Amino acid sequence: MIGATCTAFIFILGLFPVLQQAFTKALEKAVQQRLAADASTLISVARIEEGRLSMPEKLPDEEFDILPARQLGFIFDSQGKLVWHSRSAKQYEINYQPRYDGRGHEFAKIRDSQEQEFFVYDIEIDLLRGQSAAYSIVTMQPVSDYKPMYKSLRRQLNIWLAAALICLLSILWLGLNWGTRSLLRLRAELDEVEAGQRKLLSDEHPRELLRLTGSLNRLLENERQQRLRYVHSLDDLAHSLKTPLAVLQGVAEVLATQPENKEQARTLHNQVSRMSQQVSYQLQRASLRRSGLIRHSVKLAPLLEPLIEALNKVYLDKQVDVQMRFSREQRVPVEHGALLEVFGNLLENSYRLCLRQICICVQTYEQYCEIVVEDDGPGVPASQRERILRRGERLDTQYPGQGIGTAVVKDIIDSYQGLLFIEDSELGGAKFRIIFPLH
Incomplete structure (x- = not known):
């Protein structure tokens, strides 16, 4: 125009x-x-x-x-x-x-x-x-x-040409608006697809766009089918590994009852636990990938409340005070399962290491959404911040684990083209600051 x-x-x-x-x-x-x-x-x-x-x-x-x-x-x-x-x-x-x-x-x-x-x-x-x-x-x-x-005609010519320009521009804008209505309608439908309000594009478009909408619908359907195959394959894999791991765990418990096999039982138990966590990690990496066409938006408060309630029961003796500094209508542009995995790992670490206080702050700007999770624990030394994001690396050795929680968080954030920063909190502990782009 x-x-x-x-x-x-x-x-x-x-x-x-x-x-x-x-x-x-x-x-x-x-x-x-x-x-x-x-x-x-x-x-x-x-x-x-x-x-x-x-x-x-x-x-x-x-x-x-x-x-x-x-x-x-x-x-x-x-x-x-x-x-x-x-x-x-x-x-x-x-x-x-x-x-x-x-x-x-x-x-x-x-x-x-x-x-x-x-x-x-x-x-x-x-x-x-x-x-x-x-x-x-x-x-x-x-x-x-x-x-x-001559001057009078020149003045009249200016007036008439200005009027002709206004009329011409009006006709052009009306014609272009009429001609691009179908593109605007297609854009609106694509926005609905990205927001999860529509599965496929409609066929109510001009003939010139039907080939494009048909190709996009096939792409959407292929992506949906591929995601379903991923989910089914992962379910099958989890189910097939669950029984052998349970058997090995039972064997380890039986061996542990025999004093001469106690060391071997402990080794077997640790290896089985490590295998279970590694399988879980790889399953999460495969399943929590961002869709190329679907733009997610999840309300944060309903997702965090049951998670915090469960962690409060686990760490009942600490009486942790969790402050949520955002409105109940606050949304985050991440798929529900991925967002739950991010907050599950971050909050579990915060509950485990904090003294009494955790703060969750979320702010939405024009181009991005910023999430901050901080606590009043010992914090993370600047020299160790890159290390804890690597798979298998742990600073806290007092509790069991394989050091893959923050690695999963980093993988999920990367899959959404986001950024993760580990900083010092004003509360005295660690501050995890996450930025998710809105577009």
Whole structure:
């Protein structure tokens, strides 16, 4: 639309000098015809008496006789000598020399001694009422007589071209709006697909867009089917591994009852636990991937409340005070399962390491959503912050675990093109600051 507006504006600007030039030529042609008619009037009243030019006292066209008139008439002989002029030409000193060279007639512009410009029509005659004659009949009119008309027409031309530009732009905008309605409707449907309010695009689009919408629908359906296959495959894998791991766990417990096998039982138990956590980690990495077309938006408060309630029961002796600094309508642009995994790992670490206080703050800006989880625990030394994000690395060795919680959090954040920062909290402990882009 901006391009069409600029094109129309440039077209009107280019049209203005063309129309102005056309008017100037039309005006000059009208002046030439007027002066030619005046010259014909002079020729019609001229006489040749005894070889000399004779003009009447009063001309048929009174403009030549009235002194204030602006119409000027001159007659020159073949040597360029002035032999007659109208009374209206007495006040002008015009140095004009006609060219009696057989060209017939000529229309031009000249300037007098005072730099005043005149239109000039010069016609040569050889016969006058059947008698031989050699004269140049010249009629003139000041260009300034037409300047008010020229200025008025220029002003009118500006007004009409401005009105034409407004009309043209209105028609262009209406036409482009009508032509792009289908694209706007398609964009609205894509927004609904991204928001999870629609599964497929409709077929209520112009024929030119049906191939595009069909391809997008096939892409959406293929993605949905692929996600279902992932879910089913992961469910099957989890189910198939659950029983062997449970059997191995039972074997470890049986071996632990025998004193001579206690060390082997402990080793088997640790390895089975590690295998279980590694399987869980790989399953989470495979399942919690962001969709390429679906844009998620999850209310945070309903997700956190049951999670905090469960952790309060686990760490009942600490009486942890959790402050949630966001509204109940606050949304986060992350899939529900992925968001639950992020907060589950971060809050579990915070509950385990804090003294009494945890703070969760969420703010939404124009381009991104910022999440902050901080506590009053021992914090994370600056030299160890990169280390704890690597799989299998742990700072706290007092509690069992494999050190994959923060690695899962980092993988999920990366899959949403987000950023994770570990900083010092004002509460005295660690601050995990997460940024998720909104688009």
